[in-house]
Amino acid sequence: MPQAVLLDISGVLHEDGIPLPYAVEAVRRLQEASIALRFITNTSRKTGATVYAELLQMGFEVERSQIHTAPSVIKRYILQHGLRPYLLIHDDLVPEFDDLDCTAPNAVVVCDAEHRFDYAHLDDAFQVLNQGAPLLAVGTNRYFHQRGGLHLDAGPFVKALEYAADTQALVLGKPAAGFFHGVLEEVGIEANQAMMVGDDAEADVAAAMQAGLQGCLVQTGKYRDGDERWAPDCRLESSLMSLVAALD
């Protein structure tokens, strides 16, 4: 029985801003249970404040402090190490980073930049990396699910820059063990007492299991037939309510 449950957000709680069946009710029940509940996401097309506001608007009962986004972890790392980043980020994420010094960059940050992933910006990032700057990445997710289709996430662009500059990204969001452990440290619960629930069999579930948590795969969001090959500890075949039932 886990003492902490970490829930991915997009594809687990909602799809395209519409709550999944019973998800609002499931979160309400989990908040009432005697477990620590946290919402963790690699989403980097919006700020943490926006993620929070959208969840409230969809009817989810969450606290701002329960939400952990990968970009916020990147920002903390930059400040701790006194780096000046070249930012490959989405327009909507700019407010999260706009108080950082980005002159004469000595680091490259790759989030899900969408339209800023163009040749000119990627080539600029390559110039910075070629001077030996570290590559900080939100994640290695291959794709995300939106409006019924799969679309390129940040991962492929991280791989492109790693290959071009013959370097290795420091991944600070999922699937990095440090992301899971950082959240659990804050709630004071060991990894082997925690469960991660996600729709990304690789970056959510297998990665959490690698980090010592239980991994639970939902069949919504980006889930596709065959994702079971990542051998999750458990699967939620219907809704999040079956998780509530299991924890009751």
Add this chain to the structure above:
Amino acid sequence: MPQAVLLDISGVLHEDGIPLPYAVEAVRRLQEASIALRFITNTSRKTGATVYAELLQMGFEVERSQIHTAPSVIKRYILQHGLRPYLLIHDDLVPEFDDLDCTAPNAVVVCDAEHRFDYAHLDDAFQVLNQGAPLLAVGTNRYFHQRGGLHLDAGPFVKALEYAADTQALVLGKPAAGFFHGVLEEVGIEANQAMMVGDDAEADVAAAMQAGLQGCLVQTGKYRDGDERWAPDCRLESSLMSLVAALD
């Protein structure tokens, strides 16, 4: 003593359209020698016809039939296999492919597309790959050298799409052994009687050696200190004239 010499073009014969020292003279002398001479390039920001015209304009004595470009090999493959490609190619390469049927694509072609490497085009290519279409790539070159700097080549974008769609590109230009062998087949000379001369230690030289040719590294173009780690069979420390002297 090689019976065939394959010369890379950019960074070996010229840089930014200006012939390298003694390169025009060296090519003239090689044309007079009793060896088969071919010019092979992964360049995909221009058509073969343009590559030829530019070499003539720089003063190089070459025949059109001596020039082998990777895009021309891709085109042959597409025609042989009756494929309808989604083309991620440079505007200037469009004339090379404009007689192909590109409706309802069942293959993706990645050349050095430069400004077409944007999120929308890459995501479109990803959709085609997700339907099981093959990924045909001009090469895996990490970067090229232009105007004193290194810039992203097609390779990083090939890696991005391979990772996103969990597939493996079929590389038809360098470093594919088939590219070298195809040229040598045409001139009727075995790989172990041939030498490849290039400025890309990995995609020109090491790849040719892997394909059974001798590999010779120049110290112009994209060459950088430390490229000797690829252990070329020989190096040209001054100009191409030292190759002429060695073959005399």
